[in-house]
Amino acid sequence: MYRLNISFFLLVIFCLIIGDSYAQTSLNPIASGKKKIVLTNEAGQNIIEFLSSAPLEDIHGTANKISGEILLNADTIEQSTGKIVVDVYSMETGIEKRDRHLQSEEWLDAEKYPTIEFQLEKIADVEVLEKNAGKAVLKGTAVGKFTLHGVTKALQIPFTMTYLKESPQTRQRTSGDLVLIESNFAISLKDFNITGRKGLIGKRVGETIQITARFFGATR
Amino acid sequence: MNSLRLAWQLSFLFAIATLLWWIAEGGEIFTKSKRLIEETDPLFGTKIQKWVEDFTIGLLPSGTSGLEWVAALPLFGLFLVLGIIFWSLERRRSRVS
Numbered sequence: 061m062y063r064l065n066i067s068f069f070l071l072v073i074f075c076l077i078i079g080d081s082y083a084q085t086s087l088n089p090i091a092s093g094k095k096k097i098v099l100t101n102e103a104g105q106n107i108i109e110f111l112s113s114a115p116l117e118d119i120h121g122t123a124n125k126i127s128g129e130i131l132l133n134a135d136t137i138e139q140s141t142g143k144i145v146v147d148v149y150s151m152e153t154g155i156e157k158r159d160r161h162l163q164s165e166e167w168l169d170a171e172k173y174p175t176i177e178f179q180l181e182k183i184a185d186v187e188v189l190e191k192n193a194g195k196a197v198l199k200g201t202a203v204g205k206f207t208l209h210g211v212t213k214a215l216q217i218p219f220t221m222t223y224l225k226e227s228p229q230t231r232q233r234t235s236g237d238l239v240l241i242e243s244n245f246a247i248s249l250k251d252f253n254i255t256g257r258k259g260l261i262g263k264r265v266g267e268t269i270q271i272t273a274r275f276f277g278a279t280r
Numbered sequence: 281m282n283s284l285r286l287a288w289q290l291s292f293l294f295a296i297a298t299l300l301w302w303i304a305e306g307g308e309i310f311t312k313s314k315r316l317i318e319e320t321d322p323l324f325g326t327k328i329q330k331w332v333e334d335f336t337i338g339l340l341p342s343g344t345s346g347l348e349w350v351a352a353l354p355l356f357g358l359f360l361v362l363g364i365i366f367w368s369l370e371r372r373r374s375r376v377s
Contacts (some may be wrong), residue, residue, distance in 0.1 A: 274328060
């Protein structure tokens with residue numbers, strides 16, 4: 061009897077571990093199958109906001125030329141993939157002179173590395189926060205490769221996704237189901253070999269940059 | 281040389297020095313710039329940032345606002361005013377005498 065109890069207990073633990081490895085979250089019944097989501101400003105203004113905080117100065121900036129596609133697996137969200145590309149030349153900080161410095165060889169070297177990219181490989185820790193007839197909200201962690209200034213690093217980025225099924229309201233913007241992906245994360249300039257002008261990082265430019273991303277897309 | 285004369289001459293000298301300092305720092309009076317304002321997306325309810333036209337008082341050649349600029353222009357103003365005050369006082373004294 062004792063051996064039976066132990067065996068049963070071990071079996072339950074085993075099932076929990078295996079079950080967790082194969083966790084599957086779906087968007088059913090709002091969406092099913094594979095959905096190609098194309099980032100488009102018709103759905104909403106795609107934008108990346110960044111904040112550099114340093115003792116002498118806070119610099120707020122944005123980048124608004126963003127393109128990309130996400131292949132959303134609505135049946136198994138974890139298996140979604142995609143790619144997002146940001147045009148470095150679209151980055152601005154409110155002062156033209158500063159924008160040119162940001163794009164110069166000393167900083168992002170836009171001529172050599174004109175884009176910032178994120179290659180989505182899979183999604184982890186998916187949790188559905190809301191799901192009804194026309195809308196789903198979920199959160200998760202995007203696992204993939206982030207490329208900036210010619211350096212590629214594996215990154216896990218937390219995000220929230222709002223999925224709106226096509227309706228008369230969404231059609232005012234564009235056809236298809238609409239998606240908003242929001243994310244907040246930070247990157248270290250040192251990790252991407254961005255050294256800037258001597259003496260500025262740590263005083264006028266933060267060593268870590270806070271990034272807020274908002275991607276709007278529509279199914280095509 | 282009386283002290284008032286020395287005072288206004290030194291004041292004007294410092295005023296010129298701080299003005300040259302401000303010019304050397306590449307300071308501008310007004311620079312066209314932009315600032316961010318927040319708007320709400322009506323469909324998703326999320327907040328988005330938008331640029332609107334703005335002006336910034338004085339910038340360094342690097343395109344960043346500078347403490348050096350902030351110090352130079354007000355100091356120039358201060359020394360100029362002091363120079364004028366001391367000069368006026370000296371003129372009044374010489375008329376009386």
